[in-house]
Amino acid sequence: MLQSVAHVILAGLSTGMFIWLVASGLTLIFGVLGVLNFAHGSFYMLGAYFCFTVLKYLGANFWLGLLLGPICVCIIGFLVERFFLRYVYHLALPYQLLLTFAFVLIFDNLVKMVWGAGSLTPPDLRSLSGSLEIIGRKFPIYNLFIIGVGPLVALGLWLMIEKSWWGRIIRAASSDREMAAAIGVPVPALFTSVFLFGTWLGAIGGGLAVPYVGLLTSGMGETIIIEAFIVAVIGGLGSLKGAFVGALIIGILTAFGTRFFPAFDMFLTFILMAIVLLWKPQGLFGGTK
């Protein structure tokens, strides 16, 4: 029993940390720019595909792929923000959703044209395939690494937003765009930088998913973006703390559901979201603004 519960928690933590990596960028962009970026899942997918391509052509060094892949995605993210998204910041949410959803379709099909319609399997990453015996059962070291990366990203984000100069300017600009601009903050450039950073986080999530899922498909971003949305809603849209806690809850709840209440595994997540929305419509850590 101890063994099963321990492994359910480990599985839940690694699932949750994945959702967090995607939800963090989504939340950051929404919190600062006020844009609900549906195409964030596409950046996750592109992160995985670019990482795959680096692995394929520059030798199977995963860390190199994880470094270069997301940088390529950031270039695409820059073009999307600079030439499209920038023009809908002041428009109502439905317009933003329409535009970003269009990008979901465009990126899915671009991936199919560039990388082919079938699924891709990454080259053998032997160095990452080790396991560790935890209470009598093997657990992949890579998953432990993911479990460690999640909180590190959370800590880094917190330090950056709360403690750094850049973070202070971001907070100022997101609470009052005009005033910040009036005192000389280059708001458009600042927003681009935040968008790129959020995109980078999503792409890192995709890159990290390459050895974890072991399979790339066009459309792989759509499942995770829905989970990330649920997490963001439960935690409170725009709240990074909320997204982190939400991701942990959903990850562990799903793992427990699958193991102990298999009949309700898909249902649990949505019932939790419904309860949170009824009891606290702004989400667990949502502000009142």
Added chain:
Amino acid sequence: MSNQGMNRRDFLKWIASGSVVAGASALGTGVVVPSGLWAAPARIKGPIKVGYQAVLSGALAGYGEFHKMGAQMALEEINAKGGIAGAKVEMEFRDSTTKTDDAIKNARYFVDSWEADYLAGIDSSGQALALGPVMEKLDRVLMVTHAATEKLTEEWVFKKGVKQIFRICTPTYQDGHAAAFVAKDLPALKWATVSPKYEYGFTCWKMFQETLKKLKPGVSFATESWAPFGTTDFRSHINTVMDANPDGLYSTEWAGELITFMKQAKQAGLFDKIKHVMLPVGAAMDVLEGLGADMPDNIWISGRYFFLYPNNKNNNEWVARFRKRWNHYPAYVSETGYSALYALKAAVEKAGSKDTKALISTLEGMEMNSPAGHRVFRKEDHQAMYDVPWGKTKTDPKYPFKIMGEQKLIPARMCFNRPPFEGPGSEPPFQK
């Protein structure tokens, strides 16, 4: 918000039609087609139009491509040799997605707007079942090349009399019943499953259990863990199975999800603990190639066709031609797609007509030779009877993926349900 819904794009169709032209123009060397006065008089007013649909978008898009390779190759071969009874064959290939509505829309478009004479394809069992009444109204033959639900042929064709539906691939009997015939000789008594959380997964597991209980009364079934469509994280399912400590694992996971499942199971050490593993759809080329060396040895796999069986001239030459044409080993849907067009050819030539009624009565009971071997379309339910082996994965330096080593053939007549599909004597085991 469904995964597949977002992906359906028509430009793939456009690409498909482009490749039809490109492929056809690449042919023609060394083939002498009689022409002018010496040509046999065309008995059929051409062209003969085939509407083919398979999944071309989303996670299963690779399957559609494999269908297309097989069907396209048959089309090129047939047309290079003068078509069917003198009539040229045309094919349009459409994305079926996995949604029922899309499959019905495609079927209607093919028949009502494009004036197709014959339809083929379909990967999803849900779509196949939904097409039952539609095909009856459209009154065209639909040759199913992948969807496996036994209900299609048992319920729609046999019980409700929808004569327009035929199936050229093996149904769930191969996945469920035949697996039980193999499992009875394994030293495993306690079985568990991780399988898809939908009709296909439930039905196969039920068939496997029922037949295995009859064949080997001492067996027990420890646990079942059902993975929803689109699962990318199987660790909780793997935990469920390992907690139950079975000796045998049966899994009808397939395509990309099977690849992910096998990789994650390997990392969790599942194959060190569970020695007898059976994968009814494990012999699919996308899975074998996708897993490569990550597929352990001595896993029992099967499929709707495997390119190394039967080891005869007809099949081996076909595989060689296929590799030459596409630079790829044929997947099982390539074989069924290819044979679906040759079934049409045989039926039209025998019937002397492309009329649906004539096609149906000719196809019923028709025998044909195909790469997968000898097929007979059973008259009662329109199911093609042919044999596919189960086999154990093996490393072979000649191939960059695991192949079927030791094979075990459960003949279709021993493991396929029989009409009237209810009451005693309609379910296996059969002796002869």
